[in-house]
Every structure is written in structure tokens, then in C-alpha cells.
Amino acid sequence: MYRKELFVFQEGRPIRAIVRNYKKEDFKDLIAIQQECFPPPFPSELWWSEEQLTNHVKLYPEGALCVEINGELVGSITGLLVPFDPENPIHTWEEVTDHGYIRNHDPKEKTLYIVDISVKPAFRKLDLGKLLMQAVYERVVHDDLDRVLGGGRMPGYHHYATQMTPQQYVENVLVGNLKDPVISFLLRCGRTPVCVVPDYLEDEESHNNALLMEWKNPFK
Structure with missing residues (x-):
């Protein structure tokens, strides 16, 4: 299992943070984080349910992580292991994550797929x-x-949907002409683009588009 204690900084002041696996006792807080991070028009039915979270900690606890600040749960990330064919990358979020229930998790596979990442806005x-x-x-x-x-997600795309295609929007983000709250964040995390995926997830701001992005194991 995983547990890391370290310091983060707020206006130059160090604050202790803990990253660890989440467990059943965290479910209520995890659902509250989702509600705060994805307000309408994001579909409320896509927020975590206790049944989904139970599967996360049962089927792949190694991929179920959260972060605490001063004892308060303020963020989480969830994953599962799936097959991936780079020659056929197109899929939907529902297909690859089993609608968030991850019953398709396969411990023999070598691609760790991110189901969700959420951090409270504050x-x-x-x-x-x-x-x-x-x-x-x-x-x-x-x-x-x-x-x-x-x-x-590409939540900034709805501002430009009448001016450019999703691919053109991504290209403008990649060269620095535009910033996207999610895509730019993932780039700063070291993720690199694979392809634009249409109809990936019901998401009004992204016009249902997403940018598939990866991080390759540098030791392989």
C-alpha cells in the first residue's frame, strides 16, 4: 500500500500533506469532493457512488489514492489496469472504466488508466x-x-467551439496560444497527447470531447 508525507507551500508557508490509499471510512468525503469539483452543468449522476468506491478499494486498492491537508480530505485519484492498443486508441470513458465501477480491472494488464482526479477548488x-x-x-x-x-476534459473548448475544431483547439493549447484548465494542468504533470477522442464523456463544456494523454514508464 502507499503512504507519503511531505510539505506543500501556500504563499510561501509550508503545509504538511499526506497522500495515501483511500478506504471505506473516506467515502462520504470523497463524494463531497466530487460534488464540489464538478458542479452543474456536469451531470450529477457521474459523481461517485458508494458502490463504485467500494469496487475501487476492493478490486484495485493500489489505484485508489487521496490527499489530506491538516486531516481534511481534499482530493483523490482513481485508476484501474486495462489493455491498450495504440493502433486503436478511440474509446469512451464508460467503456474503459465500466461506468466508473472498474469491474473490468485486469491485474495482468500494463496500462494504468486514470478514472478520475479531483481536488477541491480552494x-x-x-x-x-x-x-x-x-x-x-x-x-x-x-x-x-x-x-x-x-x-x-477540455472545459475551455466551449468558448471556441464556433471558431475551431477540437483538434485545432488542442493544437492552440499545445503551442501556448490558449490555456485549458485540464489539458494545461496535465501537460504540467508530464502527460503527453495521444489523440482527441470525440463522444468520450457527457460534458457540455468540452462538447463531449477529450484529449487522450499518456505518461510512459521511462525505465521501459
Whole structure:
């Protein structure tokens, strides 16, 4: 299992943080984090349920991580192991994550797929999302996996949907002409683009698009 204690900084002041596996006692807080991170128009039915969270800690506890600040649960990341064919990368979030229930988790596979990452808005300046992503990278190296993979929402795209295609929007983000709250964050975390995936997830802001992004194990 995983537990890391370290310091993050808020306006130059060090604050102790703990990244660890989440468990049943955390479910209520995890659901509250989702509700705060994904308010309407994001579909409320996509927030975690206790049944989904139970599967996460039962089927792949190594991929179920959270972060605490001063004893308060403020963020989480969840993954599962799946097959991946780079020649046929297109899929939907529902297909690859089993609608978030991860019953398709296969411990023999080598791609760690990110189901979700959430950090409470009030704590996002502490770079906690990067800490959670780093923990997943460490799991990939520790378990000799091939990659981290996941679809990044494009919530800034709805501002430009009448002016450019999703691919053109991504290209503008990649050259620095535009910034996207999710895609730019994932780039800072070390993830690299694979392809744009249409109809990835019901998401009004992204016009249902996502950018599939990966992080490859540098030791393979």
C-alpha cells in the first residue's frame, strides 16, 4: 500500500500533506469532493457512488489514492489496469472504466488508466493534483507497468467551439496560444497527447470531447 508525507507551500508557508490509499471510512468525503469539483452543468449522476468506491478499494486498492491537508480530505485519484492498443486508441470513458465501477480491472494488464482526479477548488494552488499524479507514476514504475493513460476534459473548448475544431483547439493549447484548465494542468504533470477522442464523456463544456494523454514508464 502507499503512504507519503511531505510539505506543500501556500504563499510561501509550508503545509504538511499526506497522500495515501483511500478506504471505506473516506467515502462520504470523497463524494463531497466530487460534488464540489464538478458542479452543474456536469451531470450529477457521474459523481461517485458508494458502490463504485467500494469496487475501487476492493478490486484495485493500489489505484485508489487521496490527499489530506491538516486531516481534511481534499482530493483523490482513481485508476484501474486495462489493455491498450495504440493502433486503436478511440474509446469512451464508460467503456474503459465500466461506468466508473472498474469491474473490468485486469491485474495482468500494463496500462494504468486514470478514472478520475479531483481536488477541491480552494486547495488547487497547492499543486495537490501533481502530487496525486506523481503517486500514480510511482505505482507504474514500482509495478513495472507500461504507462499511465487517461482522457483529459477540455472545459475551455466551449468558448471556441464556433471558431475551431477540437483538434485545432488542442493544437492552440499545445503551442501556448490558449490555456485549458485540464489539458494545461496535465501537460504540467508530464502527460503527453495521444489523440482527441470525440463522444468520450457527457460534458457540455468540452462538447463531449477529450484529449487522450499518456505518461510512459521511462525505465521501459
